[in-house]
Amino acid sequence: MQRNKDLYHYLMDKAEKLTKEWYESLDKSDPTGVYASRDPEVIRNLKKQNFEFHQHVCKVFIEEKQVFLKDFDQWLYKIATDDGHLRTPTHFIMREFIRVRNQYLEFIEIFSKNRNEPQHKIDLWKSTIIEVFDTALLRFTEEKSKYTEKQLEEQQHVINDNSSPVIDLTNGKALLPLVGEIDEARAATILENTLQDCMKKAVSHLFIDLSGVFMVDTMVAHQIFQLLQGLKLIGVNVTLSGIRPEIAQTAVQLGIDFKNIPITSTLAQALATMNE
CATH class of the missing domain: 3.30.750.24 (STAS domain)
Structure with a gap:
């Protein structure tokens, strides 16, 4: 457990660096999505969301699984249904999840080498991160899809109501x-x-x-x-x-x-x- 706490603190210490590196290397070519925004407020919020993501992910090493998943799921719903991410193509967002996951795997390697951790422990940590990101990808795409479908249904109701005026x-x-x-x-x-x-x-x-x-x-x-x-x-x-x-x-x-x-x-x- 102590090693898990040490890894948690190590990753949290790197959270700001992770966010900075992520945004600097972000593909901002898609003009329709939140990633390409030049609005300072949107950029600040995007970085804030990325940092919050790290705060949630790192807790997987110190919290009970059910507690972790409940809090993480609530946060994912909030992100999946905000205007910026709803406007952003899902495949762009999935790509960013994968890039950030790779950041974590690299930091786990660095942390483990510096401490001479046994391979089975390294594999367990990596497996945990992969599972967390798989869960995040699945829940995010599910919630975004459900929210989008709900919006379309509501819009269709409005269209239907207004398309048959007496x-x-x-x-x-x-x-x-x-x-x-x-x-x-x-x-x-x-x-x-x-x-x-x-x-x-x-x-x-x-x-x-x-x-x-x-x-x-x-x-x-x-x-x-x-x-x-x-x-x-x-x-x-x-x-x-x-x-x-x-x-x-x-x-x-x-x-x-x-x-x-x-x-x-x-x-x-x-x-x-x-x-x-």
Whole structure:
């Protein structure tokens, strides 16, 4: 145990040197990542994070494994989800983990030679460092990936919520222009939001334009039909416009009947009927 403490203190004494050497040799060629920043505050924070990393890693030689992993994991999550590292390509970050690991392995060699440590002890220390860095790499990439996926899901929800606006016209009439790809999740959002908006705005007649929708699958076509049925149930009349041949074909295959719903070729034709 004493030898482990000695190694801990030796490595901690080298922590500032490790950080300095790491930053000086850092590949700053990627303009999109945190490593290339010239902002003094960003650089200070990056060096601070690297130094904190050393403080955590060195504790593997003096702390119980569970305690060490718990604290280390919390720190890794904080780093994996900060803006700078989220903007930095993951392979760049992985490369830096590997470079710093090599720094540690070299210092262990120097420490061991100066003290004539037995080979089995050297191998154990090196194995410990390799395990710590493997854990760090895995947890960092996991947390960054999960956080990024969560952000994308949240952004997609916002896009879906904002991509099916019910636009007020006049005298209880409104327009719902649908644009882009409609998958099952977006179709469900459109169904829910449109019914709610029509109720809130007291819409009596809704013009739904599909000219900006190029393709839907059978499930989405079915949900569009459900939207029409839902609007009918809450007393909203509907006029459809811009139904493309692909959508019409899918509707026919599903047996969806639009015979009681006014349909026009273009939105302009549909809006021309507003005063009728």
